[in-house]
Amino acid sequence: MSGQREPRGEEHRDDDASSAPDLDVVLSSRVRIARNLHGLPFVNKASEDQCEHVVKTTRHLLMHIPSNDRMIWVDLEQSSSHERQLLVERHLISRQHADNNIRRGVAVAENEQSSVMINEEDHVRMQVLRSGLQLSDANEACRSMDESLGNHLEYAYRERWGHLSACPTNVGTGIRLSAMLHLPALRLTNDIDRVRQAAKDLHLAVRGFYGEGSESTGNFYQVSNQVTLGRSEEAILDEFEGTIIPTLVRYERAARQVLFDKHRRELEDRVFRAFGMLGTARMLKLEEAKKLLSSLRLGVCLDMLRETDANITMNTIDNLMLLVQPGHLRQHVNCTISPEQARGVRADLVRQILIGD
Amino acid sequence: MSGQREPRGEEHRDDDASSAPDLDVVLSSRVRIARNLHGLPFVNKASEDQCEHVVKTTRHLLMHIPSNDRMIWVDLEQSSSHERQLLVERHLISRQHADNNIRRGVAVAENEQSSVMINEEDHVRMQVLRSGLQLSDANEACRSMDESLGNHLEYAYRERWGHLSACPTNVGTGIRLSAMLHLPALRLTNDIDRVRQAAKDLHLAVRGFYGEGSESTGNFYQVSNQVTLGRSEEAILDEFEGTIIPTLVRYERAARQVLFDKHRRELEDRVFRAFGMLGTARMLKLEEAKKLLSSLRLGVCLDMLRETDANITMNTIDNLMLLVQPGHLRQHVNCTISPEQARGVRADLVRQILIGD
Numbered sequence: 001m002s003g004q005r006e007p008r009g010e011e012h013r014d015d016d017a018s019s020a021p022d023l024d025v026v027l028s029s030r031v032r033i034a035r036n037l038h039g040l041p042f043v044n045k046a047s048e049d050q051c052e053h054v055v056k057t058t059r060h061l062l063m064h065i066p067s068n069d070r071m072i073w074v075d076l077e078q079s080s081s082h083e084r085q086l087l088v089e090r091h092l093i094s095r096q097h098a099d100n101n102i103r104r105g106v107a108v109a110e111n112e113q114s115s116v117m118i119n120e121e122d123h124v125r126m127q128v129l130r131s132g133l134q135l136s137d138a139n140e141a142c143r144s145m146d147e148s149l150g151n152h153l154e155y156a157y158r159e160r161w162g163h164l165s166a167c168p169t170n171v172g173t174g175i176r177l178s179a180m181l182h183l184p185a186l187r188l189t190n191d192i193d194r195v196r197q198a199a200k201d202l203h204l205a206v207r208g209f210y211g212e213g214s215e216s217t218g219n220f221y222q223v224s225n226q227v228t229l230g231r232s233e234e235a236i237l238d239e240f241e242g243t244i245i246p247t248l249v250r251y252e253r254a255a256r257q258v259l260f261d262k263h264r265r266e267l268e269d270r271v272f273r274a275f276g277m278l279g280t281a282r283m284l285k286l287e288e289a290k291k292l293l294s295s296l297r298l299g300v301c302l303d304m305l306r307e308t309d310a311n312i313t314m315n316t317i318d319n320l321m322l323l324v325q326p327g328h329l330r331q332h333v334n335c336t337i338s339p340e341q342a343r344g345v346r347a348d349l350v351r352q353i354l355i356g357d
Numbered sequence: 358m359s360g361q362r363e364p365r366g367e368e369h370r371d372d373d374a375s376s377a378p379d380l381d382v383v384l385s386s387r388v389r390i391a392r393n394l395h396g397l398p399f400v401n402k403a404s405e406d407q408c409e410h411v412v413k414t415t416r417h418l419l420m421h422i423p424s425n426d427r428m429i430w431v432d433l434e435q436s437s438s439h440e441r442q443l444l445v446e447r448h449l450i451s452r453q454h455a456d457n458n459i460r461r462g463v464a465v466a467e468n469e470q471s472s473v474m475i476n477e478e479d480h481v482r483m484q485v486l487r488s489g490l491q492l493s494d495a496n497e498a499c500r501s502m503d504e505s506l507g508n509h510l511e512y513a514y515r516e517r518w519g520h521l522s523a524c525p526t527n528v529g530t531g532i533r534l535s536a537m538l539h540l541p542a543l544r545l546t547n548d549i550d551r552v553r554q555a556a557k558d559l560h561l562a563v564r565g566f567y568g569e570g571s572e573s574t575g576n577f578y579q580v581s582n583q584v585t586l587g588r589s590e591e592a593i594l595d596e597f598e599g600t601i602i603p604t605l606v607r608y609e610r611a612a613r614q615v616l617f618d619k620h621r622r623e624l625e626d627r628v629f630r631a632f633g634m635l636g637t638a639r640m641l642k643l644e645e646a647k648k649l650l651s652s653l654r655l656g657v658c659l660d661m662l663r664e665t666d667a668n669i670t671m672n673t674i675d676n677l678m679l680l681v682q683p684g685h686l687r688q689h690v691n692c693t694i695s696p697e698q699a700r701g702v703r704a705d706l707v708r709q710i711l712i713g714d
Binding site: 269272277 | 622623625626629630632633634637638639640701704
């Protein structure tokens with residue numbers, strides 16, 4: 001990756017995930033801030049030189065702002081498609097950013113808890129990721145990064161609107177909060193559509209595992225605030241972290257309890273079959289692996305796998321969710337593999353990690 | 358069962374099945390002889406009194422002919438539907454014989470290797486079952502039974518045609534030979550239709566697990582001779598046991614070797630997943646159980662499960678094929694159960710027998 005360290009691709013981002021709050025339902029929290037540089041057109045209107053200027057300016061700053069985490073710069077124009085794929089799979093850049101073909105890059109913290117995309121939809125999009133429900137913490141870290149950059153860059157800003165952004169939904173604070181939720185029980189009890197509608201009424205976006213335009217696989221839903229204009233950052237954060245996400249967490253937990261109390265055998269059938277198949281399959285498609293891992297995660301959350309010899313934790317499963325992806329598998333075997341070979345490698349890796357086979 | 362012993366429903370019929378010839382492909386051999394009594398109309402034309410007369414005459418004889426095996430008489434009119442279901446599942450009577458509502462019965466050998474249906478399609482239909490490919494042996498036993506009965510009964514017989522029968526395909530020797538074949542590899546290599554066509558050209562009938570009109574589940578096919586008129590018994594037996602079935606066995610073994618040599622991973626995926634699911638499912642439908650047991654049987658035949666701790670033999674699997682059926686499950690729990698409950702009982706029983714769970 002431009003001669004610098006690659007994301008490791010073999011383990012989860014540094015973070016004491018095992019004790020993360022509400023990890024049973026909230027896989028991760030993310031805060032993202034969109035900023036643009038004053039006096040330059042938005043990325044989609046910028047010339048090659050202007051894009052280059054943005055990259056040069058921000059890259060220098062990002063490598064030198066004081067931070068707890070050393071940042072690694074990845075020049076996306078010069079990186080291989082495999083490297084970009086890895087970054088997408090680890091949620092460090094968007095699919096759009098990976099696939100674009102303008103001058104662009106990303107600064108990734110060594111611990112992979114934060115990244116700053118340069119020339120994605122906006123000139124600067126910084127994000128902080130945390131395990132479980134830790135939005136305040138992520139928000140603080142993201143604002144601190146924003147302030148550090150803001151001390152050296154002049155942001156595009158209007159008194160009346162706040163921060164300007166290429167997309168109207170980001171104008172204002174420019175902050176987007178999101179939480180990746182695991183909602184298998186609400187799906188099984190057929191309440192997920194009611195929840196989606198309620199979220200829509202609250203002006204929330206509900207998306208799949210890779211954000212905008214992606215499908216939900218394995219019952220993972222990314223929930224995020226949609227409106228940033230005309231409201232204070234604090235009010236948005238308070239409502240999102242203090243009310244909205246905890247409500248969804250409560251709904252999901254209640255649905256899990258209903259399954260556990262009233263449909264125990266069906267639930268056990270689903271969970272133990274998932275365990276059985278993950279532990280024996282010799283070929284696994286990505287979609288199937290995610291669905292099975294999702295069922296297994298539900299079982300682990302409900303402490304149903306105690307009786308098996310395998311010591312499977314949520315972290316093991318969440319880590320596997322990353323590792324079963326195509327880019328990670330390629331990284332694992334360290335050579336190009338066909339989709340069919342990937343199915344074999346995926347199954348072998350899952351068995352090895354889950355049951356030491 | 359009319360105050361007499363029920364089929365045990367808990368174990369396979371007595372037979373040293375582990376060493377039965379060609380058991381990897383031939384689940385069982387069956388010889389059946391159809392006979393009618395002289396001077397009485399066929400069953401479908403007989404009056405109640407005439408049916409009663411047939412039952413009375415034959416029952417007395419069957420209970421008293423000298424035989425290695427003690428025979429147990431089951432009066433099907435007085436038996437419960439559950440008892441009849443068990444007999445069907447153990448291949449001791451036909452579905453048609455179970456469902457009829459005339460005076461009828463069956464004599465079952467204590468070791469369940471033979472049975473004599475009275476007033477099924479013909480007045481007398483005796484059959485002998487053996488594990489693996491043992492048609493000569495079964496034939497000898499069946500002929501011996503036929504001779505014993507023939508010493509005391511006058512059979513309907515014409516010099517020109519031989520033995521008369523209610524169905525033209527049985528006229529002549531009245532003997533039908535059949536073998537229950539397990540052909541999963543021919544199915545997987547898509548050669549099964551070619552085999553079926555070849556069998557048809559040889560005037561063989563290819564049917565499902567329960568004979569006429571039943572579908573093949575788990576890749577079990579009952580192959581039997583169709584024409585008994587105008588050929589000697591010996592010629593039919595020689596061709597069937599000496600040429601036809603061994604050819605099918607060779608085809609299946611060759612197909613298994615192709616899968617093992619050229620599609621190892623797909624094969625392992627199928628076999629180990631079957632093992633994984635059977636060992637973890639908490640609910641199993643009959644069809645699914647049979648399909649999974651079929652895949653597992655293929656794996657055992659190819660010695661693929663050596664590495665697992667479970668010591669699974671073909672006998673274990675063939676026994677499970679019987680035990681997972683609805684009547685056997687009801688017998689196991691000793692009370693009436695709903696289809697949904699049966700799915701749970703089935704899964705629990707399979708886990709218990711396969712992996713001692």
